[in-house]
Amino acid sequence: MMKTQKRARLIYNPSSGQEIMKKNVADVLDILESYGFEASAFQTTIEKHSARNEAERAAKAGFDLIIAAGGDGTINEVVSGIAPLKKRPKMAIIPTGTTNDFARALKIPRGNPIEAARIIGKNQTIQSDIGRAYGDKYFINIAAAGTMTELTYSVPSQLKTIFGYLAYLAKGVELLPRVQAVPVKIKHDNGVFEGDVSMIFAAITNSVGGFETIAPDAKLDDGLFTLLLVKTANLFDIVGLIRMVLQGGKHMNDKNIEYIKTSKIEIEPQTDKRMMINLDGEYGGDAPILLENLKNHIEFYANVDEISDSALVDTQELELEEIAQKFSHEVEELSEHE
Structure with a gap:
């Protein structure tokens, strides 16, 4: 009996990253064919949940591999189409967005x-965790x-496109004085936290807004999850925390942070x-x-060799650090004038 050929479905956002994917569809399909698919x-179309619906359809139709090409939003949609199913195909990512946090964590070349x-073609995969809300x-x-x-919801989408999850840093000088700490009760595996927080942050990947030190x-x-609770709304304290993030993750031991x-x-x-609640940079509910x-x-194709090599320096990350350093300097100046 002949072995049936594996099938791959490429789901791509035509407008992501200056329409870069649109120009490369034929070449990508050729590469997939050369790997035996x-x-x-x-x-994708402007119709709501276009990528999600197609991912669900393709998975149910028995495709062996689904490739999501676009930014984090497109990838989130494709994952959302596959995640509820009992039988889930493998996934691959072609990142063409701006921050591409998930692709960064998988060490997939961006752009x-x-x-x-x-x-x-390297045939290396990782069984990745997914968050459900x-x-x-x-x-x-x-x-x-x-x-x-x-504060991210007050940021114009143009800025969001440029800076991804760090968008509010661009407007931060104006917005940070509005930060407040609010009382919450948070149950987790190790117990209960009760107190005031200005930020609750549950991360799956080590890359957030392009930074791998948060x-x-x-x-x-x-x-x-890596659960981070910011227990201060004080401007100076927050600037201090941003500084510590930039110094390689020293914020983890700060008194203003719960790290769980x-x-x-x-x-x-x-x-x-x-x-x-913000899920992957978008409003997700209350x-x-x-x-x-x-x-x-979900099993993802990944550059596993490079995931284990943490010594690799990312040029885009260096650019983002420059933006954040400038931001932190501007906030300090603002604080001095108050």
Whole structure:
């Protein structure tokens, strides 16, 4: 009996990253064919959940591999289409967005669809954790809450496109004085936290907004979130924390930070004020909320050799550090004039 050929479905966002993917679809399909796949492509539309619906359809149709090409938003949608299913195909990523946090964690070349597609040929995979919120929403990088994260919603989408999750840093000088600490109750694997926080941050990957030092020891496959609670709303303290992040993750031991490893997080606001939840950089709903880590839920093609080599320096990360250093300097100047 003849062995049936493996099938791959490329789901790509045509407008992501200056339409770079649009120009490379034929070449990427050729590469997939050379690796033994029968390959086809789907271009996402402006219809709501276009990528998610196609991912679910392709998975149910028995495709062996689904490739998400676009920014973190497209990847999130494709994951959301596959994650609820019992039988899930393998996934690969061709990052063409701006921050590409998940691709950065998998060490996939960014902004170069051909090189990204070639990672599949290395045949190295990782069983990655996925976050689930409210029982039916999924995230691959972060879930965040608190007034500090709500500032991202005031940022024009143009800025968000340029800076990704760090968007609010660009407007931070104007917005940070509005940061407040609010009372919360947070249940986690090791107990309960009750107190005031300005930011709640649950990370799956070690890359957030392009920085790999916010949750430096986060692992993609350990079944645990890295939960960071910022317990201050003081401008000087926050600037100090940003500095420590830039100094290689020294914030982890600061008195203003709770740093917890946990597989489940239950967030209950202890106030009538609305608490919005940010999932992968977009508004995802309001607290109260239960976040669950689905351990090793989806198998991704990854550049496993490089994941283990933490000595590699990322040029884009250096640029982002420059932006943040400038930001921290501007905030200090603002504080001195108050």
